[in-house]
Amino acid sequence: MRAVSPHPVLGILVALVTAGSATSMELKDPYFGEALFHAYQGHYFEALERLDAEMAQHYGVDEPQLDSLYPHIDHAEFSVGDFELHYRMHQRAGRAVKAVLEADVADPVRNEAAFRLARIHFHKGQPEDALRALEVIHGHVPEDIRDDIELLRANVLMALGRASEAVDVLRRVQGSEDLKGFSTYNLGIALLRDERPEEAIRQLDKAGRVKGRQRETLAIRDKANFVLGTMLLEASEFEWAQRSLDRVRLEGPFSNRALLGAGWADASAENFERALVPWSILAGRDATDGSVQEAMLALPYAYSKLDVHGRAAVLYERAVKTFSHELEKVDASIGSIRNGAFLKALVREEIRQDKDWVVRLRSLPEAPETFYLVALMASHHFQTALQNYLDLADLRKKLVSWQRDLDASEDITRLRRAYYELLLPDIDPRFRKLDAQIRLRLEQRKHLHQRLQQMLTAPRPDLLATASEQGLEARLDQLAAGLAEASGPEQAALRLRIQRLRGVLTWGLETQYHQRLTDAHAHLRALNADVEKLTAQYDRYVRTRQAAVHSYVGYQPQIDGLRGRVANALERIDVLMARQGHMLESVAIRELAARRERLEAYQNKARFAFADSYDRAVKAQAQAQ
Amino acid sequence: MSDLLRDSQSTVARNSRRQRRERRALFFDPFHHRSVWTLVLALFLLSGLAVSAEEVSNAPMRSLDEQVQEIKSDVLSIAAELSRLEEKLLYPSDTQVAVFISLAEDEKSRLDSVRIQIDGELVAHHIYSFKELEALKRGGVQRIYTGNLPTGEHRLDVSVFGKLPSGRDFSGMETFRIEKEVGPKLIGIELAANEFGNASIEVGDQ
Structure with missing residues (x-):
């Protein structure tokens, strides 16, 4: 069995959760560590709950510098802001960071706080405030956030319509290895906004050729190539556009749109044969995608341009069938949404366990309402509304479970009351009796102690006589008293004997005095150990007795208050969920209606084009014969 | 018939151009994969990618968003009080x-x-x-x-x-x-x- 070292969770290295912060430090506060444990798993509600409680306790103590959170308080303040931001509480986020900013802190801490505050303002859609916060930054800036600050500054300037200044800022971070590809791409877009298309194209081309195998690098490379290809296509630079679009990977979020664009680049250059390649690939993909639907019309169009009318007719016919099937799906989706299935599907727990849950939703055969959800997710407002809806659903679940917890708490107090109120009336009088005895004995011990102390300076051998010696002394006193009135030689001899006996007793007391005094001290020390035991037991009993009462008294008002607050919150959540859900359904139905309209138009076009291609194919066959 | 075909082709081309115009407004955030805040930032900048879903008025959405934030704050405060109650009830500090x-x-x-x-x-x-x-x-x-x-x-x-x-x-x-x-x-x-x-x-x- 090993003994436990004197201090707790020391020596644990932690890299703080905050984006861009690589600060490592020893973590001494297990509850702060627990908040981080939740945050690292994406459980921001639990992280906030833990950290809020820990910080409230920290600020509530008389000497915060002695609290275990004290060495981490700046980072805890930052973390609260981060967690709030992650939990989409933008209104609250920043409050804690502002507190750091207003305090007298070192340059790196103040600058990091200013950066975080700027970021929060930017997310809230307040670029002016974000810029003001960024302007506070001066002196030593932590290296790990230097580039991030400049990038945020560029974004803020862009949001303020100051593209030219954003270009200058972005030029300064072009060498950053961390921002490889991203800074080049953003510079390209800033140049485009600054109406410098030629320079923008050069930057985007550079971003489209950036080397790297990381997922992020590949994604930005695809994006740069796609945007550049699209721009060049509009500028009628078909060859160049085609080369850019060809650089987009076949698997990836831009793949479908890039294939469509590559086909159009070829078709615009009258190279229909080459356009067949990307469009053929695209037409075979998932037909719920808008680009795929467009390719299903574009592919037979290319064939017809190549005078392959028979093949064109077959493909137009296939398109008609696909559009018809897609229309059925859209109708099913709209119907399903109207029946309330959309909102139910969104909160399905087993789906949300998967990080690609939105994509998976689409593949559920029994959930037609979610086929087009991925397209809806492209809208920031839809995403915000959806996230809010999901957060509300989670809060609702928590509140319902807390109602059960409160019932259980009430049960616990009721059962404890029933148990203790039967026991205590019997226990208390017995304790009072024992208490009186204990007090008496303790008083006696105190008295003995005082006497022994006095005897160190004023010896009193008689006080150390044993019980039998005291009995003998009393008997001799009695005998002496009986002889007091008598006279004669016999009595005189008896008195002499009594005196001799007294002398024997006194001899014993006097000669054994020091030994007896030592023994008495030793016995008192032995008694001290028993008294300590008794006192500990007494204290334990008093604590237990107090704890027994505290275990059921005084909870009811708090439970009632919480029950009221939970009920009130549930009521508000139900109203909000209904409103938010209605909004989501309206947006989804509107989007699906627009899709339906487009599909109908596509279907009509495909029908007529099919007839036209069929006629031409028949004519061509007749001519050939 | 050929007019209709032309019409169909021009619709396809028009849609493609519209999407291209929309895509033009892209501005990418390099930290997209690094943290959620940057996702929000990217989405902010991606607002040019408007789809019809965005036709919905932003005002009620914002108002709802603010109410959602308020209720989150309230529920967090309930959670804190509930934790204190449970701790006191189930795990008294003495033991x-x-x-x-x-x-x-x-x-x-x-x-x-x-x-x-x-x-x-x-x-x-x-x-x-x-x-x-x-x-x-x-x-x-x-x-x-x-x-x-x-x-x-x-x-x-x-x-x-x-x-x-x-x-x-x-x-x-x-x-x-x-x-x-x-x-x-x-x-x-x-x-x-x-x-x-x-x-x-x-x-x-x-």
């Missing part, structure tokens, strides 16, 4: 004991499970998910057990099971003596494994 698990710095092994026994009684047996393990590796601290103990000396048994980077299993068990005094007792357990498959279990208390 409270809490056990925390953390991993040693740069720990490379994969922790599968931890078992905690106090005075011979199994009080916690946790099997780690991937997310939990990642959180521990990044420096998070898991509260694996909260309970009550009377004052005095107690026996704590900690067993760990896992896999080394080489794929070999490792396990370990250690017994500690803990002294519970009046007031809450926090016990920290730091775990590590060496290349030979021996687990190191360090316990500290407060």
